[in-house]
Amino acid sequence: MDHSNSQELTDKQSLLVTSNNTNEDMTKSPNAVDQEDVVFGTPRIILQKIQFDDPDLFPDDLTPDLVKRFSQENGQRSSRPRRSNNSSTASLNPSPKKKRQRDTSHEEPNYEFDDEKDDDDDDDDDDDQQSLKKRIRRVGLTNENSMSYDAMSEFKKKTRERLARKVLDIDADPHENASYKQFVNLLNIFNDDYERYYEDMKDSDEEHYLDLLLSDHTLDEMATLSEKLKLSTYMSQIEIVKLKRLLEILSLRIKQGIELSPILKHDINDEQQETQEDERAWRDLVFERLTTCANAGEVALNIMTTPNANKEILVENAIENTTLFIKAQLAKTIFPEYDPLYRSDNQSKDPLLTKQKRQKATGTKCKKVQLLYNKMISLFQGIADLVPLGKFTDTIILAISSFTVSCIYVENIFDLQAHSITILPELFSRYEHHRDSILDDILLSIVRLPTSKKSLRCYRLPSGESIQMFTALIMHLIHSPVTTLNSNVADAANELHLLNTYSLGQNFAYKFLTLFFRSCGTKQGEDDNRIIFENFLADLLVTANRPEWPASEILLTLLSRILMKNFSNQSVSIPIRLQSLGYLGSVAAQLRKDTIELDVLNSRQNQERLDQVIDKTLSSIETDEDLLGVYKTDPLRHHRSLVIYLNELSQSEPTSHFAKMFYIGQWLRDINLTIDRLTQTLTRRVKPPSHTELVDIDIDESLNKKRSNPTITISDEIELKKGEKITILKMLSLPITIRKQQRYTLDIDYDDVCLLMRYLTSNRPFLKTFDIYLKQLAAVFQSEAGTNIRSKAMKCLCTVVEADPTILARNDIKSCVKVGLTDKSVSVREAAIDLIGRYIVHKQLLILQYYDVLCERSIDTGKNHEIHC
Numbered sequence: 001m002d003h004s005n006s007q008e009l010t011d012k013q014s015l016l017v018t019s020n021n022t023n024e025d026m027t028k029s030p031n032a033v034d035q036e037d038v039v040f041g042t043p044r045i046i047l048q049k050i051q052f053d054d055p056d057l058f059p060d061d062l063t064p065d066l067v068k069r070f071s072q073e074n075g076q077r078s079s080r081p082r083r084s085n086n087s088s089t090a091s092l093n094p095s096p097k098k099k100r101q102r103d104t105s106h107e108e109p110n111y112e113f114d115d116e117k118d119d120d121d122d123d124d125d126d127d128d129q130q131s132l133k134k135r136i137r138r139v140g141l142t143n144e145n146s147m148s149y150d151a152m153s154e155f156k157k158k159t160r161e162r163l164a165r166k167v168l169d170i171d172a173d174p175h176e177n178a179s180y181k182q183f184v185n186l187l188n189i190f191n192d193d194y195e196r197y198y199e200d201m202k203d204s205d206e207e208h209y210l211d212l213l214l215s216d217h218t219l220d221e222m223a224t225l226s227e228k229l230k231l232s233t234y235m236s237q238i239e240i241v242k243l244k245r246l247l248e249i250l251s252l253r254i255k256q257g258i259e260l261s262p263i264l265k266h267d268i269n270d271e272q273q274e275t276q277e278d279e280r281a282w283r284d285l286v287f288e289r290l291t292t293c294a295n296a297g298e299v300a301l302n303i304m305t306t307p308n309a310n311k312e313i314l315v316e317n318a319i320e321n322t323t324l325f326i327k328a329q330l331a332k333t334i335f336p337e338y339d340p341l342y343r344s345d346n347q348s349k350d351p352l353l354t355k356q357k358r359q360k361a362t363g364t365k366c367k368k369v370q371l372l373y374n375k376m377i378s379l380f381q382g383i384a385d386l387v388p389l390g391k392f393t394d395t396i397i398l399a400i401s402s403f404t405v406s407c408i409y410v411e412n413i414f415d416l417q418a419h420s421i422t423i424l425p426e427l428f429s430r431y432e433h434h435r436d437s438i439l440d441d442i443l444l445s446i447v448r449l450p451t452s453k454k455s456l457r458c459y460r461l462p463s464g465e466s467i468q469m470f471t472a473l474i475m476h477l478i479h480s481p482v483t484t485l486n487s488n489v490a491d492a493a494n495e496l497h498l499l500n501t502y503s504l505g506q507n508f509a510y511k512f513l514t515l516f517f518r519s520c521g522t523k524q525g526e527d528d529n530r531i532i533f534e535n536f537l538a539d540l541l542v543t544a545n546r547p548e549w550p551a552s553e554i555l556l557t558l559l560s561r562i563l564m565k566n567f568s569n570q571s572v573s574i575p576i577r578l579q580s581l582g583y584l585g586s587v588a589a590q591l592r593k594d595t596i597e598l599d600v601l602n603s604r605q606n607q608e609r610l611d612q613v614i615d616k617t618l619s620s621i622e623t624d625e626d627l628l629g630v631y632k633t634d635p636l637r638h639h640r641s642l643v644i645y646l647n648e649l650s651q652s653e654p655t656s657h658f659a660k661m662f663y664i665g666q667w668l669r670d671i672n673l674t675i676d677r678l679t680q681t682l683t684r685r686v687k688p689p690s691h692t693e694l695v696d697i698d699i700d701e702s703l704n705k706k707r708s709n710p711t712i713t714i715s716d717e718i719e720l721k722k723g724e725k726i727t728i729l730k731m732l733s734l735p736i737t738i739r740k741q742q743r744y745t746l747d748i749d750y751d752d753v754c755l756l757m758r759y760l761t762s763n764r765p766f767l768k769t770f771d772i773y774l775k776q777l778a779a780v781f782q783s784e785a786g787t788n789i790r791s792k793a794m795k796c797l798c799t800v801v802e803a804d805p806t807i808l809a810r811n812d813i814k815s816c817v818k819v820g821l822t823d824k825s826v827s828v829r830e831a832a833i834d835l836i837g838r839y840i841v842h843k844q845l846l847i848l849q850y851y852d853v854l855c856e857r858s859i860d861t862g863k864n865h866e867i868h869c
Contacts, residue, residue: 187242210253214296223298223299230302230306247318284368298379330403330407334372335410341450377419383400391430394434408420417469454529468535478509478554481502487733491729513555537586548646550662560584563584567580612752615632617640618637638756670764774812787827794816794828794831798838808836817850
């Protein structure tokens with residue numbers, strides 16, 4: 001290289017002044033308060049100290065092993081000490097209070113319940129009615145970012161096309177490929193320079209030689225070429241020694257960018273203050289250097305993630321420096337540029353950095369910022385491809401988990417968030433000892449969120465609704481522990497591994513919900529994170545019976561268990577009990593709506609739609625007409641169709657693979673529980689039952705009548721279920737598609753797939769828990785002395801009746817209404833009158849059933865009560 005050229009590069013490098021903020025936590029805003037002033041407490045829980053209610057309240061398949069174990073250990077405890085409220089949490093980005101923005105859309109409303117004061121006075125009728133309007137606030141489910149749907153669709157399209165290009169037949173001979181020849185030529189030039197300057201690098205400034213070995217232009221060209229070669233196996237034909245040398249220098253190149261910052265620090269003692277032109281020149285120079293370092297990282301990741309690459313080229317130094325570079329530059333550059341809340345207004349005089357932090361980031365970014373952002377997307381894609389290739393050090397895993405969790409809560413970086421939601425479940429699945437730290441990072445980031453970010457719903461579902469990125473991440477994490485030893489072998493060892501890992505997913509769900517409810521379920525001091533919890537509950541109700549989200553069912557079940565324990569425990573504070581009642585009422589109402597929808601599943605039109613879905617999915621993997629006919633009559637054909645759909649979906653959404661594994665683990669567990677019940681029933685028939693076993697026998701008999709064919713014996717049904725287990729295990733090896741077209745996709749409407757899901761869940765125990773929730777709400781009227789608790793329970797009952805007015809005909813509900821009508825509190829009596837007066841008009845039978853009750857209560861002396869009657 002020319003001497004003047006090298007001197008120019010040396011002078012350019014000498015201008016760079018590195019920042020001292022290398023170890024700055026990327027989750028902190030530049031304006032964050034000092035750690036000495038605020039101490040952030042990581043929410044933790046000691047599971048042995050949790051007091052559980054009746055472990056037999058729920059069926060076994062809805063009770064995680066963790067819950068059952070501690071239920072047995074703590075069964076003798078009557079109460080537990082109340083949790084302290086001195087939680088010290090603060091916002092990550094301190095900023096002036098801002099009024100919460102709400103969507104006024106009335107489509108699919110969710111209800112948000114505030115705390116009620118513990119006041120037993122019956123004279124505040126008007127105040128109670130007015131506070132009811134204030135307590136129930138609509139939370140729109142529409143996305144505030146109208147472009148999120150287009151962005152997600154575009155991201156899935158890019159992912160599918162990138163995966164589809166991998167099956168393209170490039171040139172059989174790599175030496176005939178122009179990209180391969182050009183890359184090898186650049187590599188040979190680098191190798192010659194490496195041998196020429198290597199000895200001098202040890203004794204002098206290595207940064208000067210790094211510019212000589214790998215110039216900016218060379219790295220940019222190598223990044224483009226390596227991206228093309230990554231789709232082939234050509235890279236495996238290059239000498240490993242040359243690639244390892246290249247990775248060694250690339251690692252040093254990447255390391256240069258870790259400490260760089262585009263913000264110029266000012267020395268207050270310096271009399272010569274920089275001009276705006278100086279600062280702009282500094283920023284341009286830093287962005288050029290950062291882009292060069294990002295190119296180096298992209299080349300390194302492309303080499304290491306090439307198909308059939310030798311494990312020797314997985315150089316830990318290069319991987320570690322790449323992850324640290326991503327983490328540092330996200331915090332220093334990307335987040336401040338794309339999210340106004342991460343900007344520091346007092347560190348620069350550049351007008352680009354002096355806008356108000358809460359101003360919305362609109363319009364296009366400058367070319368250099370956009371270029372660096374696109375490079376970050378490529379680095380995230382490389383990390384996503386790298387994680388499944390091996391086991392990496394704790395430093396690497398902690399860095400990856402840290403910057404991916406941080407991306408979840410930043411606005412305007414949807415591509416990075418989508419990659420983060422792909423990377424984190426992969427880490428969670430492979431690194432069991434890092435799961436607690438990932439959960440702690442997520443929960444700690446939640447409680448630090450500023451008010452403006454607590455209602456963001458940026459994850460767009462195919463049906464059009466939006467949910468929180470946080471909710472989508474949690475459900476993917478619950479799916480991810482379920483793995484298999486060998487997907488091609490259907491043996492007992494594989495089955496046992498699936499069942500054990502499924503239990504791990506259940507236990508994680510319970511642990512998360514317990515921590516999350518304590519952190520965000522109730523107001524703690526000045527920190528009010530209830531909006532996050534309420535949005536989370538609304539998200540679970542939206543994603544129930546959707547094919548990609550099997551975790552929503554178990555989360556709703558476990559959450560309902562926690563809520564029932566809270567409102568039935570009189571040692572718990574009144575606000576927590578009131579909120580638990582409100583949340584449970586929302587869950588019960590949604591369950592009732594789903595139950596009503598199931599009544600139309602057997603209609604001819606819906607059965608034809610189900611048959612079309614089965615035909616399309618099975619035809620995509622099987623061409624043999626005889627075998628296809630057998631599959632179409634298989635009792636597990638609906639299960640098989642769902643697995644095929646998720647296999648196809650995994651081409652654009654890799655996390656769908658974890659959902660498929662979760663379903664298979666769930667089905668295996670259901671079948672095993674059914675076999676256990678049948679075996680117990682068979683054993684009881686062989687020997688004379690005792691008096692205490694008669695009730696259990698009746699329950700088992702009723703279950704068997706519903707789930708089995710009455711024309712076959714129990715022994716035959718047990719063998720049939722064992723055969724179904726083998727069939728489900730074989731679904732692990734179902735191919736994605738037999739089609740050879742590059743971009744073939746299943747032509748199935750999403751609503752039809754949701755119909756298939758509703759059919760599968762119709763036989764699940766989850767929908768049958770509605771009676772449990774309703775009985776718990778009804779029991780409040782018989783055992784609760786607090787007026788506000790009874791009034792809240794009656795209003796929750798109104799929510800359930802609104803979903804299905806026919807439940808007023810039930811004897812237990814009629815009994816509750818009568819108790820409410822004779823309650824000593826005027827507010828409870830009014831709520832009971834509203835309940836029956838609003839909904840009995842839907843059916844004439846209800847009018848006849850409640851007419852005498854209304855006439856009897858019309859003599860009530862309460863003024864408002866007389867008006868209602």
